[in-house]
Amino acid sequence: MCRWLAYIGEPLQPSTVILDAQHSLVAQSLNSPLGNETVNGDGFGFGWYPEDGGPGATPAFFHSIEPAWNDRNLRELTQAIRSPLFFSHxxxxxxxxxxxxxxHPFRHENWLFMHNGFLAGFAEVKRDLTWAVDPSLYPHLQGTTDSEVLFHLALTLGLQSDPIAGLGAAIGLVESVGRDHGIPFPMQGTVAVSDGSTLWAFRYSSEGRSRSLFHSVDVDTVRQMYPDAARLKLFGDHAHVVVSEPLNDLPGIFREVPESTVAVIDHDGYHHRPFLSADA
Structure with missing residues (x-):
């Protein structure tokens, strides 16, 4: 359906991974070996937290209906700023x-959200799901995607106080409503959520066959594996990238996120937790 990338760590020029990596996000928009669609050219988005924003800062974003590979503004913008946490889709x-x-990404206050996947049979369940959004949040629905509805359902069900429980409750509702409408596998996808300090990356589908998702291992580990890689000097000690597919072909740099798992990444590193599974 789509491809996305999220970065967290020391402030970085976003073009480093969005444009300049071997298999950058823009390269994936033209040729996505692991995606369901080879070409992802139906618009893009870039959302970022300011370098000096501090906790609770409101992220900015830039959306365009141009293909990512054809938009000069994306290149200008991602080369002009530095950010400690950014999303691109x-x-x-x-x-x-x-x-x-x-x-994508979608924004609410200090939160960013993006999704690769779909809610199956959305036309049949759209009314039920949309009307389950809290009335105070309903006016903030601006587009027509299932992803934006999923985000606002998660906000309704507690995302801001507990992102894992909030998104889990939203997906639970999607699955319940979907199955009431005869849809056997209502949820598919990978999701990124952030409050500006922590990044949560989810991989889950009702069928257990989710879209691909990877994150980089610790930079110190990568430097030990590839001590002569000059490009690693661009990244700080706490840098992590979460991606739909790896940004390069070097073995050991990217770790696949397992099915029904959330990767939680902050300044201290990453850990995995079961998500909507028997072990959760």
Missing amino acids: VRAAAGPPIQQTNC
């Missing part, structure tokens, strides 16, 4: 129209 539209309000 390239879209392959599966139904909802190509418009800026349907581009």
Whole structure:
């Protein structure tokens, strides 16, 4: 459906991974070996927290319906700023129209959210799910995607106090409503969520066959494996990248996130937790 990337760590020029990596996100928008669609050219989005924003800072974002590889503004912007935490997403539209309000990431206060996947049979369940959104949040629904509805359901069900429980409750509702409508596998996808300090990356589908998701291992480990790699000097000691597919071909740098798992990444590193599984 789409490809996405999230970075957390020392402030970094976003173009380093969005544009300049061997298999950068822009390269994946043209050729995605692990994606369901080879080309993801139906718009893109870039959301970032300011370098000096501090806890609770409101992120900025830039959305465009241009293909990512064809937008000069994306290059200018990602080369001009530095950010300690940013999201970027390239879209392959599966139904909802190509418009800026349907581009990820989505924002609410200090939170960013993006999704690769779909809610199966969304046309049949859209009314039930949309009306389950809290009335105070309903006016903030600007686009027509299932992903934006999922985000606002998670906000309704406690995302801001507990992102794992909040998104889990939202997916539980999606699955319950979907199955009431005869949809056997209502949820598919990978999701990134952040409050500006921590990054949560989820991999889950009702069928147990989720979209691909990887994150980098600790930079110190990578430097030990590849001491002569000059490009590693661009990254600080706490840098981590979460991606739909690896940014390079070097073995050992990227670790696959298992099915039904959330990777929690902050300044101290990463750990995995079961998500909506028997062990959760």
